Amino acid sequence: MNIEIIKAEHLTKYYGDFLAVNDISFSVHKGEIFGFLGPNGAGKTTTIRMLTGILNPNSGRIEVFGMDMKKHKIEIRERTGIVPEMANPYIDLSAMRNLRLMGRLYGMKGREIEERSVELLKLFNLYEKKDTKVRGFSKGMKQRLSLAMAMLPDPELLFLDEPTSGLDVMSARLIKKIIREEQKKGKTIFMNTHNMQDANELCNRVAIINHGKLIAIDTPEKIKEIGAKSNVIEFSLSPFKFKEGIVDGRVEILGDKVKVYTAKVDETIKKIVNYAERENLKIVSLNVEKPSLEDVFMALVGEKNE
């Protein structure tokens, strides 16, 4: 089953003269968690705002549920739940009133709103706070309420702009668990993130965007394979002393650890050992690993940055 829920064709967006999103095309299939991955300022939020009809692209076309965004914005949104980046619930209203407002805006009936709200408040561990004004909520509580508000009308499609950013482990875990459960119910989820671990754990497919350009789009495993010909050799020396140029490949020095990205494992390790012997250094640790999603991401994004 490969029903296309979102289809974006040649989306381009300028802010004045600044090109924020540069001719990107992709589609998202029914039932998948699609991760949109990129560093700060890459154009993730701009893209999500176009996909939800808040911003109009300068050129390109968006179809959601097979309907053209330009012509059917309201119909599309009826079936979509959205958690914008940094969007707050109304702080002068209680959690319950925020949910009721959302329900009304989605045209839900009173009874339905009450029942679903209670269900969601319980799911998000907010039930005790249902009549408390949101003003006093912590960041994590606000974010959980935000997600509850988006899920209230039980939408087929969820857009989440960095749903776990800045949250503690507990809130982040709860949110990730709920996202997975939504997927099991057949929902489609589009999420922006710059958290590699989230992307790796949650997403069926990820797209990597940098400077408004799509640079890769595939499953996390496949994307890792892009970097699979290279390995990551991580080691530490004591006393610490190391310079680039001692080994071939891309070198990253992180505190007292060195990461070398290279295809030539044997040659590189021999060079490191030789160097340590020559300089009379102790090798504290040495690991060879397949690159993580983050490593590949860094390699892809880093390349394009220069």
Add this chain to the structure above:
Amino acid sequence: MSKLSQFSRSLAIVKKDMLIFYLKGPVVIMGLLFPFFLFGAFLIGRDLSHAYLFVALIAMTAFFTSTAVGPTIIPWEARSKTFERLISSPISITTVLFGDMQASFYFGLIITSFISLTAIFLGIALNLLIFIPVVILALLTFSAMTILMSSYPPTDVPADVMMLSSLVKFTLLFISGIFVPLEKLPWYARAVSAISPLTYMVDALRYSVSMHGYFPLWLDLIAMLLFSLIFFFFGVVIHKRVLEKRFT
């Protein structure tokens, strides 16, 4: 999407506005306290007929109450980061603005109705058949004006809009024939008065207390109707146009 369901969704916006904005400090000060102090100052040391005073009181009340809530709603929403979610729900911008306009209208309606009871104490023979439609039409006009006021500049600082809208409001107050009747103004001042929607309310209210107006009553009503349509229409157009600037 049917017009009816968009209308019922606009009522959700009204309710939200009532819960959040009716009791905000600046609204209470600008909308409730201020007109009464102003009216008091206007009253002191003058010997004016009850009917004349009543017209001034109602005009000021309607004008200040119905313009107290509206101008700051959108900037406030942008500032507190609630605006994006609101406009990403299945409603059009027009529906959002129509809801905000109604919130201004009901605020004005409640307070003005209450203040209208002073007619009893002042012993005024009020022609309700004129009075009620005039007040409603005027409240609609002023509420629509707040939509235009909040549209530009697309700021997220409520105080900025507050200042600009106060400036406009006071200018209108002084050129609208409340303090000096139109017929006593020189011709150029009368020409200026004609651009203020408040002028037509004041003029029409005079008919309801069996005084003479300057313009024919039908002209007052049509002028207010046109003003309200123009205000709302251009308010919506400008809001749509500057929408992108509200996300930074």
